[in-house]
Amino acid sequence: xxxxxxxxxxxxxxxxxxxxxxxxxxxxxxxxxxxxxxxxxxxxxxxxxxxxxxxxxxxxxxxxxxxxxxxxxxxxxxxxxxxxxxxxxxxxxxxxxxxxxxxxxxxxxxx
Amino acid sequence: xxxxxxxxxxxxxxxxxxxxxxxxxxxxxxxxxxxxxxxxxxxxxxxxxxxxxxxxxxxxxxxxxxxxxxxxxxxxxxxxxxxxxxxxxxxxxxxxxxxxxxxxxxxxxxxxx
Numbered sequence: 001x002x003x004x005x006x007x008x009x010x011x012x013x014x015x016x017x018x019x020x021x022x023x024x025x026x027x028x029x030x031x032x033x034x035x036x037x038x039x040x041x042x043x044x045x046x047x048x049x050x051x052x053x054x055x056x057x058x059x060x061x062x063x064x065x066x067x068x069x070x071x072x073x074x075x076x077x078x079x080x081x082x083x084x085x086x087x088x089x090x091x092x093x094x095x096x097x098x099x100x101x102x103x104x105x106x107x108x109x110x111x
Numbered sequence: 112x113x114x115x116x117x118x119x120x121x122x123x124x125x126x127x128x129x130x131x132x133x134x135x136x137x138x139x140x141x142x143x144x145x146x147x148x149x150x151x152x153x154x155x156x157x158x159x160x161x162x163x164x165x166x167x168x169x170x171x172x173x174x175x176x177x178x179x180x181x182x183x184x185x186x187x188x189x190x191x192x193x194x195x196x197x198x199x200x201x202x203x204x205x206x207x208x209x210x211x212x213x214x215x216x217x218x219x220x221x222x223x224x
Contacts (some may be wrong), residue, residue: 030210042203083219101147
């Protein structure tokens with residue numbers, strides 16, 4: 001069964017706007033990760049946030065984690081057409097040894 | 112630097128035929144290895160993972176099997192393919208299971224006809 005569920009399923013924005021994607025999960029975790037997938041390709045790791053962290057930045061990416069609400073958000077600022085891709089959150093179960101992925105958010109950035 | 116190779120990129124196979132997909136990792140030792148399947152427009156489903164040679168854990172009972180004959184080689188197989196086996200198969204590796212990022216291959220698009 002899927003652990004993470006992304007919201008929205010699809011998002012269409014104009015270049016330069018910010019994009020926010022959300023992820024909810026059900027059980028305790030050690031960390032939460034975000035990945036990006038361009039059409040027909042493998043996934044690329046973006047950022048990992050540990051359960052004791054609340055916010056993490058990497059370039060134009062900002063990830064927040066609220067363990068009390070079992071949710072995370074990925075913010076992409078000043079989006080570019082090249083950001084068009086699917087974005088997935090993935091969680092490991094506490095003391096688990098594998099990642100479980102959500103269904104993903106399809107982001108389209110229009111130029 | 113570490114690299115992961117997965118082949119073939121695309122494959123069209125008739126129902127009932129066998130399958131063998133291969134994945135190899137270079138530049139690291141004793142990686143954790145994973146096979147995922149992605150249906151069209153869906154998330155990833157973990158099929159198998161391995162923490163060492165000869166050690167395979169299956170997540171979903173199905174028509175597929177996996178083997179790890181060498182430290183950095185992971186093979187996905189089937190004796191007789193079903194239509195429902197169609198999908199995008201992704202191999203991945205990590206340094207430490209569950210707490211470090213996964214590094215994915217470029218995937219194999221399998222169509223069973």
